């Protein structure tokens with residue numbers, strides 16, 4: 673039994689993809705694929721209330737969770753930190769406990785602090801489920817799942833002969849950490865990680881990866897390019913000399929993408945800094961799966977909510 677799973681190994685909360693067993697991860701992806709294919713579950717969570725509890729901004733994650741919950745028949749409450757009593761000093765814990773007292777059973781939580789969602793899960797009543805919708809730099813498990821679903825659709829189930837490049841601001845990226853856990857669990861053949869030295873973590877996150885500061889080398893022959901957002905809001909001064917320099921050295925352009933395998937696909941979790949880490953031509957081009965990722969986000973979040981709350 674862990675905070676995330678009960679004594680029978682069933683998911684109680686979804687906090688991280690780290691050490692999530694392969695069977696559990698694949699089951700979520702299979703169910704998400706069924707939802708993507710149009711399986712109807714409109715009554716699955718009828719009578720169940722869920723709340724999107726976001727202490728940080730979001731477009732894709734919050735709205736796709738709301739869409740997913742609606743498609744499962746749940747009642748959906750949306751908490752907006754800016755207009756909430758947190759502005760009067762109420763804590764995240766008290767906020768959770770008060771909304772829980774209203775009969776809400778599912779919380780989709782985003783917070784700027786590493787570990788904040790797990791800390792709230794410790795406080796939740798039995799029968800209340802939390803989903804980590806992104807905490808600090810630590811984890812964004814449903815983004816990792818939707819990225820894997822998108823890659824399975826593009827490449828098939830067997831990742832063992834595939835080469836993956838994760839490029840950009842890895843240091844500040846919870847998406848990169850969740851993708852790395854999932855890619856390892858699914859047996860990715862080769863994982864390359866590339867970014868400026870100042871934006872590469874040195875905390876063991878990149879164990880087993882081929883790490884380089886040379887983008888051209890990182891792209892050579894890869895099947896998948898996973899671009900990351902430059903997270904200026906989390907960045908200390910001076911980690912990047914200028915956006916122009918960053919684009920020159922780490923921006924994905926059509927010319928650079930030609931170094932990858934001919935049918936290579938490009939992912940980006942959004943929001944994109946167009947013209948910084950990725951050009952319009954690549955983001956909107958034929959190899960981009962970026963809007964496919966967004967569509968898959970609804971299906972993945974349906975699978976997660978169903979697994980936790982049904």
Ligand code: CP
Pocket residue numbers: 729730731732733734806815941942943
């Ligand atoms: N990918 C992602 O988490 O986007 P949002 O911040 O818009 O939710």
